[in-house]
Amino acid sequence: MVKIRDFAVERWMDLYENEAKHNLAETCCASISLHDLQALAGQHIDLVDFSQKQVYGAIRGSLPLRSNIARLYSTDEMHSVQADGVLVTNGAIQANFLALYTTVGPGDHVICHYPTYQQLYSVPESLGADVSLWKSTEESGWQVDVEELKALIQPNTKLIIINNPQNPTGAILHRKILQKIVDIARMHDITIHCDEVYRPLFHSLTPTQEQPPSILDFAYEKTISTGSMSKAFSLAGIRLGWIASRSPHIIDACASARDYTLISVGQLDDRVATHALSSPCVENLLLRNIELARKNLGALDAFVREFGWAVKWVRPQAGTTAFIKLVDRQGNSKNDVLFCQRLQAKTGVMLVPGSQCFGGGVDFQGFVRIGFVQEHQVIVDGLRALGQFIRDEYDDVPVMP
Incomplete structure (x- = not known):
């Protein structure tokens, strides 16, 4: 029987989100209705064909x-991705699972960008692969060291997994670092799997910074990108994601494995996603979400500055999440699990503890993940309640032993 670790962040969400008054753990951009989708399209569109069997x-x-999905990757004719x-898939979570299932197995070695969504390293482990974590750190601004990647490679390394933009930190890998990763992978004939579910929500680049390219923009066939309608596109409820690759072999292998898990996505979901990713709807939707991210990030930035004695962060550049460290007045890490439990019990504010949900209880002690691209008033109300808890209860939360 295949053994797999409990999915810590999803277990936490299941346990606490239904009782949350202020859910600051949500990682999707503020969800939209079908009426909203029609408004973003600028015209009436028939999202449901009642005559369709x-x-x-x-x-x-x-x-x-x-x-339409292929066009998300096609920055120019030279790097265009075709529909084939x-x-x-049924969400990015199935896209990741299928891509990992078809790529690695017993005896393989996998290198995984860290911290990241637990699925990306726990699934390869469950398939019998040996996984090495390629760690980024707060001190480096959550950036990775390519020399460390080189040192991690073994003769049986089959896959390099990256997450760009990164969950939970909101950090991004820029073109130069991506090019180096591709060069290393090509040299060793290693496949690259890039979870790009938060792409293209690049809300905090400076005017001189280039928007990071997709992993498919590089002239290397053995690359996989996964994405979905949930995070950047505000439509988690239709449960629709995808695998994209320039390798016909990879797509065919994933499609073959997919036959055992999903015949097809629902026609209604397919139709809604098609309209959402059509022009001008997709441009209007992304503009709406980027503006919301910037507005809410401004409120979160003001909160971090107000409570700078208690909270530290590396300001996220993309995506919907921030990874914030809780410290006492001497700089010791607070117990993030107890903090989140007491916070929600007292105020109804839900956060995600970093040590339990991203570090297996060992790494990221004192960190909490905040999702900040919800409706603006949700963020305002949640931060107000969080601030009051810090004023009244923070000193009573113990530090990590």
Whole structure:
């Protein structure tokens, strides 16, 4: 029987989110309704065809949907991705699982960007692979060291997994570092799997900074990108994601494995996603979410400055999450699990403890993850309650032993 670790962050969400008054743990951009989607399209669109027979539909995803997803990666003709290079899945979580399932197995070695979504290293472990964590640190601004990557490579290294933008820190890997990763992978014939579910929510780049390219923008066939409609596109409820690759072999292998888990996504979900990723709807939706991210990040930045004696951070550059460290007045890390439990019990504010949900109880002690791209008033009200808790109760929360 295959053994896999409990999915700590999802267990935490299941346990606490239904009782939260102020859910600051949500990682999706503020969700939209179908009415909102029509408004963003600038015209009435028929999202539901009541005459359509509800059969399985297109097995790999409809051609219009896969074409729209492919356009998300096509920055120019030279680097365009074709619809045949896209496989539609039931969310990014299935996309990641299928890509990992078809790529690694017993005896393989995997290198995984860290911290990150636990699925990306626990699934390869459950498949019998040996996983090395390629660690980024707060002190480095959550950036990675390419020399460390080189040192981690073994003769049986099969896969390098990266997460760009990174969950939970909001850090990004820029073109130069991505190019170095690709060069190393090519030299050793290693596949690169990049979870790009928070792409293209780049809300905090300076005017001189280039938007980081997708991993598919590099001239290396053995690359995989996964994404979904949930995070940057505000449509978690349709449960639709994808795998994209320039390798027909990778797409075919994932499609073959997918036959055992999902025949096809629902036709209604496919249709909604197709409209959401059509122009001008997709541009309007991303503009809305980037503006919301900037506005809310401003409120969070003001909170961090007000409570600078208690909270520290590396300001996120992209995505929807920030990783904040809780310290006492001597700089010792607070017990993040107890902090989150007491905070929600007292105020209804829900956060995610870093040590339990991202570090296996060992790493990231004192850190909490905040999701900040929700409706603005949710952030304002939640930060107000969080601030009051820090004023009244913070000193009673113990530090880590």
